[in-house]
Amino acid sequence: MKILVCISNVPDTTTKIKFVDDLKKLDETGIQWIINPWDELALTRALELKDEPANGIEKVTVAHVGLVGSEPTIRKALAIGADDAIRINADAADGYFVAFQLAEVLNNDPYDIILCGIESSDFNCSTVGGMLAEFLGIPSVSAVSALNLENGEDVIIREIDGGNETVTVPMPFVAIVQKGITKEPRIPSMRGIMMARSKPINVIEPAAIEAMTEIIGYEMPKPRAACKFVDAENPAELIELLQNEAKLI
Amino acid sequence: MSVITFVENWEGKFKKLTFELVSYTAKVAEMLNTTSIALSIGSVESSELDKLGNYGVKKVIHIDNDNLKILDNQAYTSVIADVATREGATVVILSNNNTGKALAPRLSARLKAGIGSGVSKLPVSIDPFIVYKKVYSGNAFANVSIKSDIRILTLSQNSFDVIETPNEASVETIEVQVENDLVKTNVTDIQKQAGKILLTDAEIVVSGGRGMKSGDNWGPLVEMADLLGAATACSRPVSDEGWRPHEEHTGQTGKIISPNLYFALGISGATQHIAGVSASKYIVAVNTDKDAPVFEAAQYGIVGDAMKVLPKLVEALREIKSK
Ligand SMILES: Cc1cc2nc3c(=O)[nH]c(=O)nc-3n(C[C@H](O)[C@H](O)[C@H](O)COP(=O)(O)OP(=O)(O)OC[C@H]3O[C@@H](n4cnc5c(N)ncnc54)[C@H](O)[C@@H]3O)c2cc1C
Numbered sequence A: 001m002k003i004l005v006c007i008s009n010v011p012d013t014t015t016k017i018k019f020v021d022d023l024k025k026l027d028e029t030g031i032q033w034i035i036n037p038w039d040e041l042a043l044t045r046a047l048e049l050k051d052e053p054a055n056g057i058e059k060v061t062v063a064h065v066g067l068v069g070s071e072p073t074i075r076k077a078l079a080i081g082a083d084d085a086i087r088i089n090a091d092a093a094d095g096y097f098v099a100f101q102l103a104e105v106l107n108n109d110p111y112d113i114i115l116c117g118i119e120s121s122d123f124n125c126s127t128v129g130g131m132l133a134e135f136l137g138i139p140s141v142s143a144v145s146a147l148n149l150e151n152g153e154d155v156i157i158r159e160i161d162g163g164n165e166t167v168t169v170p171m172p173f174v175a176i177v178q179k180g181i182t183k184e185p186r187i188p189s190m191r192g193i194m195m196a197r198s199k200p201i202n203v204i205e206p207a208a209i210e211a212m213t214e215i216i217g218y219e220m221p222k223p224r225a226a227c228k229f230v231d232a233e234n235p236a237e238l239i240e241l242l243q244n245e246a247k248l249i
Numbered sequence B: 001m002s003v004i005t006f007v008e009n010w011e012g013k014f015k016k017l018t019f020e021l022v023s024y025t026a027k028v029a030e031m032l033n034t035t036s037i038a039l040s041i042g043s044v045e046s047s048e049l050d051k052l053g054n055y056g057v058k059k060v061i062h063i064d065n066d067n068l069k070i071l072d073n074q075a076y077t078s079v080i081a082d083v084a085t086r087e088g089a090t091v092v093i094l095s096n097n098n099t100g101k102a103l104a105p106r107l108s109a110r111l112k113a114g115i116g117s118g119v120s121k122l123p124v125s126i127d128p129f130i131v132y133k134k135v136y137s138g139n140a141f142a143n144v145s146i147k148s149d150i151r152i153l154t155l156s157q158n159s160f161d162v163i164e165t166p167n168e169a170s171v172e173t174i175e176v177q178v179e180n181d182l183v184k185t186n187v188t189d190i191q192k193q194a195g196k197i198l199l200t201d202a203e204i205v206v207s208g209g210r211g212m213k214s215g216d217n218w219g220p221l222v223e224m225a226d227l228l229g230a231a232t233a234c235s236r237p238v239s240d241e242g243w244r245p246h247e248e249h250t251g252q253t254g255k256i257i258s259p260n261l262y263f264a265l266g267i268s269g270a271t272q273h274i275a276g277v278s279a280s281k282y283i284v285a286v287n288t289d290k291d292a293p294v295f296e297a298a299q300y301g302i303v304g305d306a307m308k309v310l311p312k313l314v315e316a317l318r319e320i321k322s323k
């Protein structure tokens, strides 16, 4: 059995986001690039499954659509423990483009379990996993908060509005994972970092296809009105303001 | 041509998010000068289906099929795509909730349609088709041009007003074929949280952070939520510590919500926390540290000890409720 984890390369979640070129382009100065947090959790879960010999997982591969600049992020995934990596050498124009590229590769090199994160923390789209499954014509399970293998079969918990469902789908499938999939992301060990240097990154040229969407410009959030402070000795005044000024309660 | 929305039901009933979706769909159809349709899948009574017309859609299509009793993403995608194609839909609208996020991307690949996900406003323009959406977890917004002939939008919950209009929709029940082997999802167990206001549905949310000190101190917070008809939430360390259940964790890696009012009690306001709640219309913060970043996101604040402030808030609320 083989597991593929799709990873995106995003600015560290504490980055102060700024734009240049008349709000058309992200200002990349000083940005630390990281593995998208959910993808890091997905990778950790894949490795946990592989650690259990009874699961019979031969390898965990990470796949990324991006230019050479994102190789440090791929190396980090290898240092955490992925066995090898695929990089599709193209700028990730939009979710449709990314999913299409991944599907092209997977059509020739199938995996049993494909993991995607619920969203990339940069564009917050929540699209690649579902699109990829549809391009491949395989099942997808979304909002996955647990993934186990029992006698070679998957047992998945997905969140629904107001609860959870335990489901199983035939392999191959795409699981779109969220919080809960594992507790903490794995951190690369010294040995892992050394080994990552010699692990293969298989670079593949992209298929010809156009993106469906284009970001034409950014806007910064409107500054919120300054906070109005109420005396700690008199919280009733806060309730009064919420009732009569903001008319919220 | 048409604009179509897929409406989910919960045990045969619609909820506020459905009416937001339908109101939004009717408005998008108006912008495009075309007709609006709501597609309901599942067992829903006709009186419930009739309600959808009150929010401006012209037609309701109803499908009830045994093979659509559970959410199988492939089966649902196939049925919705077929109806959208038959109705000449140029815009397909879903909720940005769990179900919408599961189906919209599949529909996108199926219909060769670009997605605008998590929109909170009407399209900025329709030719070119441009939508406004949150990026960088609410730290910025983007205008996104969707270049395909069909576009898919997912609407954030509680971000678009329900608009009632005098209107009656025609309700059409149609039969579809869903082959057994199309359905690949096998549900073996369902665990429902009964009787709780869902965090994603709530208009008021009362949330506590590590400043609450221990899981044992949640009594007044829950009481305040009950008095307000609010849902309870927490920051990530609180659920990590097991003080509160995981489904209450809000923030970048937890639930992303947009209530009218969010109380942050003993929460520092780290960017990853605010990322999940910045779409709230109002944020109220109580924190002992006057320099806590949460006050930058809040409209109302109290610098003080949540343990002392909370009981007083509860008392004041009880008083206005008794009037
Ligand atoms: C990739 C990533 C993702 C993350 N995702 C999330 C997420 O989704 N959600 C999330 O919440 N966090 C998330 N975090 C963690 C986040 O960075 C913060 O660590 C976390 O939000 C802090 O929680 P807190 O405010 O409850 O606790 P603290 O930071 O410990 O803050 C406690 C606050 O309470 C105040 N306080 C202390 N005592 C009292 C009192 N008696 N009365 C009133 N106030 C008091 C203090 O002044 C302080 O401001 C993430 C971090 C990373 C790296």
Ligand SMILES: Nc1ncnc2c1ncn2[C@@H]1O[C@H](COP(=O)(O)O)[C@@H](O)[C@H]1O
Pocket (backbone or CB within 6 Å): A005, A006, A007, A008, A009, A036, A038, A039, A063, A064, A065, A066, A092, A095, A098, A115, A116, A117, A118, A119, A120, A121, A123, A124, A125, A126, A127, A128, A129
């Ligand atoms: N450029 C990319 N390369 C590989 N996988 C990606 C890329 N972008 C997004 N993904 C995957 O798709 C998930 C959802 O991202 P998105 O649809 O962009 O919000 C991420 O968590 C990744 O698993």
